[in-house]
Amino acid sequence: MPDLTITRVFDAPRELVFAAWIDPDQLASWLGPHGYTGSAVTLATRPGGAWRACIRSPDGDEHWMHGVYREITAPARLVFTFVWDTEGDLRTETLVTIDFADFDGKTEMTFVQTGFPTPADRDGHHDGWTSSFADLTGFIHHRREEDR
Numbered sequence: 001m002p003d004l005t006i007t008r009v010f011d012a013p014r015e016l017v018f019a020a021w022i023d024p025d026q027l028a029s030w031l032g033p034h035g036y037t038g039s040a041v042t043l044a045t046r047p048g049g050a051w052r053a054c055i056r057s058p059d060g061d062e063h064w065m066h067g068v069y070r071e072i073t074a075p076a077r078l079v080f081t082f083v084w085d086t087e088g089d090l091r092t093e094t095l096v097t098i099d100f101a102d103f104d105g106k107t108e109m110t111f112v113q114t115g116f117p118t119p120a121d122r123d124g125h126h127d128g129w130t131s132s133f134a135d136l137t138g139f140i141h142h143r144r145e146e147d148r
Contacts, residue, residue, distance in 0.1 A: 002116050002118070002119045002121075002122040003112060003113065003114045003116070003122070004111075004112065004113040004114075004116065004122045004125055004126050004129070005110065005111070005112050006110075006111045006126070006129055006130065006133065007108065007109065007110045007111070008108075008109050008111075008133050008136075008137070009103060009106050009107065009108050009109075010106060010107045010109060010136075010137060010140050011106050011140075011141070011144070012106065012107055012140045012143075012144055013102075013105065013107065014075045014076070014100040014101070014102055014107040015074075015075045016107075016140060016143065016144070017075075017100055017107040017109060017136075017140060018074055018075035018076075018078070018100050019075075020136060020139065020140060020143075021078055021098065022043060022045045022072070022074075022078070023043075024041040024042060024043050025041075026139070027041050027043070027053065028041040028053070029139050030132060030135040030136045030138075030139040031053060031055055031132060032055030032056075032063075032128070032131075032132060032135075033055075033127070033128045033131035033132060034131045034134060034135060035057070035058045036055045036056060036057055036058070036063075037055065037056050038053060038054070038055055038056075039053075039054050039055075039056060040052070040053065040054040041053040041054075044069070045069060045072055046069060046072065047069055047070060047071060047072060048068065048069065049068070049069045050066065050067070050068055050069075051066060051067055051068070051069065051080065052064070052065070052066040053065055053066075063084065064084070064085045065082060065083065065084050065085065066083055066085055067080045067081035067082045067083055067093075067096075068080060068081050070095075075100055076099065076100055076101075077097070077098065077099050077100070078096075078097075078098045078100075079095070079096065079097045079098075080095075080096050081093050081094070081095055081096070082094045082095070082096050082113065092115065092116070092117050092121070093115065094113050094114060094115040094116060094125075095113070095114050095115050096111070096112070096113045097111075097112045097113075097114075098110065098111050098112075109133075111129065111133075113125060113129075
């Protein structure tokens with residue numbers, strides 16, 4: 001099965017980048033491809049805890065997703081399942097593993113998603129996550145400016 005790996009470096013401590021993944025308000029601020037808005041984000045951030053979120057397209061279409069946390073090691077690692085539950089979206093359960101490494105005061109985030117049934121499914125997620133991570137970069141930059 002094809003896997004997806006994306007690595008990004010954020011100009012922020014890993015605690016801040018990690019928090020953007022486990023705080024529902026922060027996650028809603030950047031989740032989804034550019035132009036989408038996150039809503040209805042609920043997170044039970046503990047191993048075995050469920051998460052669920054909705055992203056809304058600029059046209060108003062809602063895309064719901066959910067999963068279960070497998071591992072939470074703050075601020076170094078996050079592992080969870082990912083399933084779309086919207087009609088027409090890929091409904092195969094995938095596994096997401098995110099490692100957050102300290103990189104001279106910055107954070108190197110390595111995102112790996114496994115279990116895609118086809119390369120096309122992987123490539124669609126690559127485009128979505130790449131766009132989301134661009135929004136995450138802007139969100140983190142904005143947060144750092146507020147903290148100064």
